[in-house]
Amino acid sequence: MSVLSKLKEAVICLRAGRVTLPYPATARPVPEKFRGRPIFDAAKCIGCAGCASNCPSREILVVDLCQEIRILQYLGRRCTYCGRCADVCPEKAITMSHEFETATNCIGDIRQRLDLFMSTCQRCGRCFKEPSHLEQLKQKGYRFDDVQNERWVLRSQAYLTSEAAVDDMKIEI
């Protein structure tokens, strides 16, 4: 009987009451484990580049300015908040925060740059303890990502070639 089923459907609706959340006026609190924007702690980071080598989206760039200074730059353009960087970091320098409202007109708002003093470390990459064989740091040694053009350089090399990297993403900064 169709009338009966219509009544049943009406009951379902009435029982449910109002469930719409008042978002964005107030946001529902996110659970403890929520993976939001990763936050990098320069005080803890030892510059091992483990996060950079294991980021599936290639969002973390590393460049050595000189023997002592290493720059670690998180771009935040296409980060998928997967949390792999936080997983592999041996110093727990990365926290997956609870921030999710990260939409912005200026991508530079999300970018994080760590200027790391490397002391006398020879940057062998060995301080990065890979969780499994598959996470082996493929880029041990000097790192020269193309920070200017925000591009990951796929092989570890001592200098950058002069040719411009293909710009896969033109975003106003």
Place this chain on the structure above:
Amino acid sequence: MIARERLNQLKEKFGPAIQRADLPGDSRLFVFVEPSALKAICQHIFRDLDARYVTSIGLDDRPCSGKFLVAHDFAFDRDHLLCSVLAYLPADNPKVDSISDVVPGASWAEREMRDLVGIEPVGHRYLKRLVLPDGWPDGMHPLRKDVPWNHVPAGYDEEREFTFDEPPEGCMVVPFGPFHPTLDEPAHFRLYVEGEMVRGCEYRGFMVHRGIEKLAESVLTYNDIPMMAERICGICGCVHNVTYAQAVETAVALRAPPRAEYIRTIMLEIERLHSHLLWVGLACHIVGFDTLFMQSWRIREPIMWIAEKISGNRKTYALCVIGGVRWDITPEVRAELRQVLDKLEAEWRAVVAAVSKDKNIQKRTRGVGVADMTLVKNIGLIGPVARAAGADIDCRRDHPYAAYDRVDFDVITEFGCDVWSRVVVRMKEVFEAIRIIRQCLEKMEDGPLQVPIKDELPVGRIGVSSVEAPRGESHHFVITGENNRPHRWRVRAPTYQNLQAVPMMIKDQQLADMTISLGSIDPCFSCTDRMETIDLKSGVTKVWSQQELESMTRRGKA
């Protein structure tokens, strides 16, 4: 040993044409055959041995063997066996006999192979470009190994026109999509209509290219790919994540720890729950019954929240790495998940009780979008579409993976072959999913979440894995490679097969039923190049080119 039995059957019939075979266990069979006998062997497997066609894979194997490789995958569902028939093709001018006239479902896969790898299916009757954009230069095949991942081909012709087929005589053309209120993603159907009746259609899809397979083969590494794989689909992402991990694991004979297998099962079923509830809502929305659309999405929301609690995200769980899972199910979450399931079950029971007697919904869906057993067999339809036609197939039972061999559940089948049967199948499957999760929570043993991987993964191993996604079987084919990444990774999502049946499903149906017929396969498409405007006063049709559109939007006015 069913795999050996099947191999012997093939050997008996084809003798020397079978060059070599790999039997890694009783559930997988890889047969390397003479290219000239490939078609006959596939025909025998598909017709005489009654296997189900899964997909075809083309591969540029020149860096390893100096040749091209083509593989046709079949599934012997009753024998719990997945079988690949492979043939090496010469490096210059790779050609292979098309199997699409004996296995109609292979048509798209062969066209894709031709576009992306440049293997010519000889004898294919409809060799229109399928995957590559219209302006892409001829003879340039992106999945070949000598093409870099970031290659921008010279000679891209943005102005190149797509030629549509001629509509049959007496038919009008009604364009449907690429943007249509009931399509969530871009796809274009050119419907041929006679009055109100649809007589046929031409499909044009593949409008979004992300190059995930190419990236995986050239840039990403084994443990990066799962996070990318789950972005293949916006609803059943976890399925691809798990299928990929399993394909690699079977290739290198690695097994995830039992606890990880249970967690994979639970997350896959959580995904099925939210996907089916979403679909029932959408189907109601398409037929204009928004009340139930709202209610079914309301009932779905707690599932999303519990997924968020377990994995940190309501949709992209980022669950698997090779050899295990990343997230544990803690005792608190376990208790909460039980509560969520209890509530969901009670509420869903009420919905099912109401809907199953609702005449309005039935009138819109009974006898609509018919896909019968013949179509299921020919095109290789899967999932709820096949089960609604009485095909008793379900990868969870037929090709058990994760912890499905340790739980008890029913495969729901219906016999109406129409949209209504698909509604019923999905509604009932919700209860089965709840049952499975409950059993997993009960049986889950303590233990590690990942196996330690001590050595590099061996090179050149083949692995296939099928996972029953909410929409049907998702199938991944992996060949392991050097540099910590696969040599070839091919993904076949369920919609790939199911979509090929849409032209047959909507034939001789009312135009108004098109949307629900299409919606009933729960399609998952992935933008367009131009639009058409008609000046109503003068009736002049003008087709806007991409450049005109761009300059218009840049000026900020239309």
